[in-house]
Every structure is written in structure tokens, then in C-alpha cells.
Amino acid sequence: xxxxxxxxxxxxxERGPLCVGIDPHPGLLERWGLDDDVRGLERFAGTVVEALxxxxxxxxxxxxxxxxxxxxxxxxxxxTIRQLRTAGSLVLLDVKRGxxxxxxxxxxxxxxxxxxxxxxxxxxxxxxxxxxxxxxxFELAAAQGGGVFVLxxxxxxxxxxxxxxxxxxxxxxxxxxxxxxxxxNAGARPLGSVGxxxxxxxxxxxxxxxxxxxxxxAPGLGAQGASAADLRVVFGSSLPAVLPTYSREVLAAGPxxxxxxxxxxxxxxxxxxxLTGS
Amino acid sequence: xxxxxxxxxxxxxERGPLCVGIDPHPGLLERWGLDDDVRGLERFAGTVVEALxxxxxxxxxxxxxxxxxxxxxxxxxxxTIRQLRTAGSLVLLDVKRGxxxxxxxxxxxxxxxxxxxxxxxxxxxxxxxxxxxxxxxFELAAAQGGGVFVLxxxxxxxxxxxxxxxxxxxxxxxxxxxxxxxxxNAGARPLGSVGxxxxxxxxxxxxxxxxxxxxxxAPGLGAQGASAADLRVVFGSSLPAVLPTYSREVLAAGPxxxxxxxxxxxxxxxxxxxLTGS
Numbered sequence: 001x002x003x004x005x006x007x008x009x010x011x012x013x014e015r016g017p018l019c020v021g022i023d024p025h026p027g028l029l030e031r032w033g034l035d036d037d038v039r040g041l042e043r044f045a046g047t048v049v050e051a052l053x054x055x056x057x058x059x060x061x062x063x064x065x066x067x068x069x070x071x072x073x074x075x076x077x078x079x080t081i082r083q084l085r086t087a088g089s090l091v092l093l094d095v096k097r098g099x100x101x102x103x104x105x106x107x108x109x110x111x112x113x114x115x116x117x118x119x120x121x122x123x124x125x126x127x128x129x130x131x132x133x134x135x136x137x138f139e140l141a142a143a144q145g146g147g148v149f150v151l152x153x154x155x156x157x158x159x160x161x162x163x164x165x166x167x168x169x170x171x172x173x174x175x176x177x178x179x180x181x182x183x184x185n186a187g188a189r190p191l192g193s194v195g196x197x198x199x200x201x202x203x204x205x206x207x208x209x210x211x212x213x214x215x216x217x218a219p220g221l222g223a224q225g226a227s228a229a230d231l232r233v234v235f236g237s238s239l240p241a242v243l244p245t246y247s248r249e250v251l252a253a254g255p256x257x258x259x260x261x262x263x264x265x266x267x268x269x270x271x272x273x274x275l276t277g278s
Numbered sequence: 279x280x281x282x283x284x285x286x287x288x289x290x291x292e293r294g295p296l297c298v299g300i301d302p303h304p305g306l307l308e309r310w311g312l313d314d315d316v317r318g319l320e321r322f323a324g325t326v327v328e329a330l331x332x333x334x335x336x337x338x339x340x341x342x343x344x345x346x347x348x349x350x351x352x353x354x355x356x357x358t359i360r361q362l363r364t365a366g367s368l369v370l371l372d373v374k375r376g377x378x379x380x381x382x383x384x385x386x387x388x389x390x391x392x393x394x395x396x397x398x399x400x401x402x403x404x405x406x407x408x409x410x411x412x413x414x415x416f417e418l419a420a421a422q423g424g425g426v427f428v429l430x431x432x433x434x435x436x437x438x439x440x441x442x443x444x445x446x447x448x449x450x451x452x453x454x455x456x457x458x459x460x461x462x463n464a465g466a467r468p469l470g471s472v473g474x475x476x477x478x479x480x481x482x483x484x485x486x487x488x489x490x491x492x493x494x495x496a497p498g499l500g501a502q503g504a505s506a507a508d509l510r511v512v513f514g515s516s517l518p519a520v521l522p523t524y525s526r527e528v529l530a531a532g533p534x535x536x537x538x539x540x541x542x543x544x545x546x547x548x549x550x551x552x553l554t555g556s
Binding site for chain 2: 023025027062064065067068069070071072074075077078094096097098099100101102103104105106107109110116117118126127128129130131132133151154156157158159160161162163164165166167168172173176
């Protein structure tokens with residue numbers, strides 16, 4: 001079975017290094033002329049699928065905006081996932097789950113077991129209970145060709161107190177996360193299947209990403225965000241593993257399908273320029 | 279509107295200090311003679327509601343075990359929540375969500391807005407992105423009489439590296455979480471509405487819980503778990519705010535409704551003894 005890392009490497013090679021979020025918050029539904037209900041959600045997600053499913057490498061639905069509508073919202077998420085995968089996008093579901101024991105195994109089964117109605121290519125997870133507690137997630141991902149992206153360094157100001165706290169051996173919490181994931185990816189080619197979430201705007205923090213050997217999901221590029229120079233500061237020699245993720249810059253162009261495609265093309269061009277330093 | 283803290287104080291006064299989890303993992307479904315499918319899930323949850331909804335203060339469904347079955351599992355969760363609330367239990371939904379900005383607001387709306395099909399009395403959240411990032415959750419909880427339980431100190435061995443890392447001012451990450459929640463609860467009577475999750479078996483860790491003024495959800499009591507003496511070590515003068523939570527010790531008695539009630543009565547007696555030191 002092709003690993004998630006290999007699939008991601010292949011699809012990014014074909015479509016370019018870009019992840020676009022599906023974040024239908026109430027204000028955005030309104031700007032698209034949609035009602036803030038399940039029908040509006042369905043129209044929103046369907047439009048993004050139509051516009052981007054056949055051209056963007058990775059699409060990242062944010063689970064919270066579907067959970068808002070309960071089981072009917074989750075049913076829309078299921079059909080959105082199916083449509084995206086049929087159209088050739090990899091689906092990274094942003095759920096930031098994290099727990100221990102049989103509960104982590106249940107989350108793994110919900111999102112990474114091919115027989116689940118919510119089966120996706122990869123999910124985001126949160127390591128407050130320790131990276132080791134997420135082991136059932138990594139194991140099912142490895143067995144089924146799925147991917148996992150672990151929160152490491154986020155760019156929101158409240159995150160630093162936790163993520164840059166010092167562990168007993170002097171490393172930061174984030175560096176501990178980075179190092180544990182690096183071990184999981186060791187030796188994988190062309191790319192490991194366990195990624196990290198690292199904000200593109202965090203600046204010089206002294207964290208060492210060179211050994212990760214997995215994808216680095218990077219929010220924060222864009223008009224008011226990180227430049228190519230900023231990216232080199234944060235990611236250094238790991239720049240080729242960066243997968244930039246955009247939401248509002250693309251979604252604000254909707255609901256017109258052609259305009260959404262144009263916006264995605266523009267941010268992809270920005271990404272290519274930023275990642276190659278050109 | 280009665281705050282969550284006040285409702286919890288009242289219901290615990292009436293029914294006793296006990297939270298019981300609904301954790302239908304595959305092995306447990308099998309032991310109950312149920313299939314590992316949506317119908318089995320529905321039977322399992324319905325049996326727990328029938329047995330405990332009219333007598334246990336707080337019931338804590340674990341979302342992961344419903345998400346495993348996609349939107350149909352979430353529909354079972356919706357009806358389980360409704361039935362529990364009708365029967366008089368407070369529902370603490372164990373989701374451990376955590377994110378930033380409009381995404382946290384969407385999670386708040388999913389679980390703490392009375393118009394949501396998944397509206398519950400309280401949820402668990404995870405602070406890897408910082409306690410401050412969870413503000414929209416605390417705000418909606420306060421506005422709607424809901425509660426939030428923030429992960430602080432968990433008893434799994436992998437949790438310590440993150441939770442006991444030292445922030446810039448020398449406090450641990452967990453103590454930072456404790457202190458920020460203490461501020462949110464300051465002055466609330468009889469009890470604040472923002473709680474913490476603190477494992478009953480963590481032992482002497484030097485953390486100071488005296489100022490929390492909110493409920494302390496404590497997994498880890500039970501046959502192989504913490505004793506009354508252990509509890510005094512962990513919780514000190516905050517013992518009256520402890521809400522012990524059990525799952526397997528109670529659920530293993532099922533599917534017989536009378537046996538489930540007997541098991542809940544026994545652990546409640548244990549809890550009363552442990553919390554009063556008798």
C-alpha cells in the first residue's frame with residue numbers, strides 16, 4: 001500500500017504545494033449569500049469541491065464548522081470527503097483530536113479506518129496528553145496508508161506559554177514533539193507520513209526541524225502573513241517539506257467557482273515562489 | 279439563568295458526587311453481547327440511560343465512540359444527550375476540543391448553544407494552543423449557563439513531559455492552566471463553571487489547586503486506583519470540589535440494568551467515603 005507520505009509527495013508533485021481549508025464560519029456563509037444552516041453548509045462545501053477538488057493537492061475541512069449542525073452537519077462532512085477524494089484531492093480533516101488509550105484508538109478508527117464513513121487521508125491531532133498517547137493513531141495510519149499531523153508550534157500568541165515551556169531535559173515542549181515525530185518518520189522515503197503543524201509566522205524560535213522527514217503544514221502565509229524570507233527563517237533546510245495552507249484568502253473569492261479557482265491559482269503561485277525563494 | 283457551577287452543586291447535592299462515563303469501545307460492546315455497529319451503540323447507550331439517567335449526577339459520553347460510526351453515530355449521541363437531560367443527569371460530553379479563533383467559537387456553538395442538536399451541560403477541552411485561545415468557549419458557557427472542563431494534569435505517563443514542563447516564569451504548564459482557570463472562577467458562588475481534569479492517581483506533584491473554585495473532574499479512582507489517602511495528597515483542601523469519574527468499573531456490570539445501578543451505587547459509596555475521608 002502506498003503510504004500517505006508517498007501519496008502526498010506524488011499529488012503535490014502533480015498539483016503543486018497547496019492546502020486549502022473549508023472553514024464555513026457564519027460570517028463567511030453570509031458573505032456567500034447562504035443561510036447559516038445545514039443547507040447553506042452543504043452548498044458552501046459543494047461549491048468548494050466543485051471549484052478545487054480537481055486541482056488542489058490537499059483540501060482541509062475544519063470539523064468544527066460541520067459539528068455545529070450536529071449529525072446532519074457531519075453527514076455533509078461525509079459527503080464532502082467522498083466528493084473530494086473522488087475528484088483527486090487528498091483530504092486532511094482538521095479535528096485536532098487527542099486523548100489516551102481506547103479513546104485514541106476510537107478516533108483513529110473514526111478517521112483512518114477505510115470502512116468508516118468519515119475516512120480521510122489524514123487528520124490533525126493535539127499532543128497535550130503526550131505524543132506517546134497518540135500511538136494508536138500513528139499505528140492505524142501506518143497500517144492503512146493514512147497520515148497524521150501533530151500540532152507543534154502555532155502562531156497564536158496564547159500558544160507559546162505551553163509550546164515553548166521547557167521539559168526536564170531543557171528542550172521545549174514543541175521540540176520534544178518535533179523529535180518524537182522525527183523518530184517515527186526516520187528512514188521513510190520519499191517522505192514520512194506523520195507531519196507537524198508549524199505556523200509560518202512564528203519567526204526565529206530556535207526550533208530544529210531538519211530531522212522531521214515528514215510534511216510541515218504551515219498556516220500563516222498570505223497577504224498579511226509570512227514572506228519567502230520569513231519562511232526560510234522558520235523552516236530552513238526543511239522548506240521543501242512545507243505544505244502551505246490557506247483558507248480565507250481563497251474562500252473570500254467565492255461563491256463564484258471561476259473566482260475561487262483564480263484565487264487558488266494565485267496563492268499556489270505565491271507558494272511556489274515562497275518555497276523556492278524565487 | 280442558573281450557572282453550570284450552581285447546577286452541578288445542586289445536582290451533586292441531590293444525587294451524590296459521581297460522574298459515570300459512556301465509553302462503548304468494541305470490546306465492551308462484545309462483552310454486552312452487542313454487535314459493533316450503530317445499532318449496538320444505540321442499545322448500549324440506551325441501556326446506560328435507562329439504568330443511570332435518573333440517579334447519577336453527571337453522565338459523560340465519550341464522543342470518539344460515537345464518531346466511529348460517522349453521522350449515524352453522532353445521531354445516537356444526540357438522542358442519548360436528550361434522554362439523559364430529560365432524566366435529570368447533567369451531561370458532560372468528553373470531546374477534548376481545542377483550537378483558535380472562529381474555530382473555537384464553532385465548537386462552543388456546537389456544544390454549548392441551546393439551539394444545537396448536540397447541546398450539553400458541559401464539555402472537556404484541551405489547552406495545547408493556550409488557555410486564552412479557548413476564550414470563546416468560556417464566554418458562551420458563561421452566557422448560556424454551560425460548563426467547560428480544561429485538561430490540566432492527566433495520569434497517563436506520556437502526559438507529564440508536556441504538562442509538567444516549565445513556563446518562562448518557572449510555573450509548570452499545568453499550574454499555568456490551573457491559575458488561568460482560577461481567575462475565571464474568582465468570586466463565583468457556590469462554585470465556578472470552569473473545571474479542570476486532574477487525575478486522581480498523579481500523587482504528590484506540588485501543584486496548587488486551592489484557588490480553583492471550580493469542579494475538579496478526577497478519573498482514576500477505583501479498585502486499582504486512588505484511595506482516600508491518595509486523594510488528600512492530590513487535592514488537599516479542594517477535596518469538596520472533586521467529581522470522581524468512573525467508566526469501566528460501572529459499565530462492566532452491564533448490560534443488566536439492575537446490576538448497572540448496583541455498580542453505580544457501590545462506586546458512589548466509595549466516592550463519598552473517599553471524599554469525606556471516612
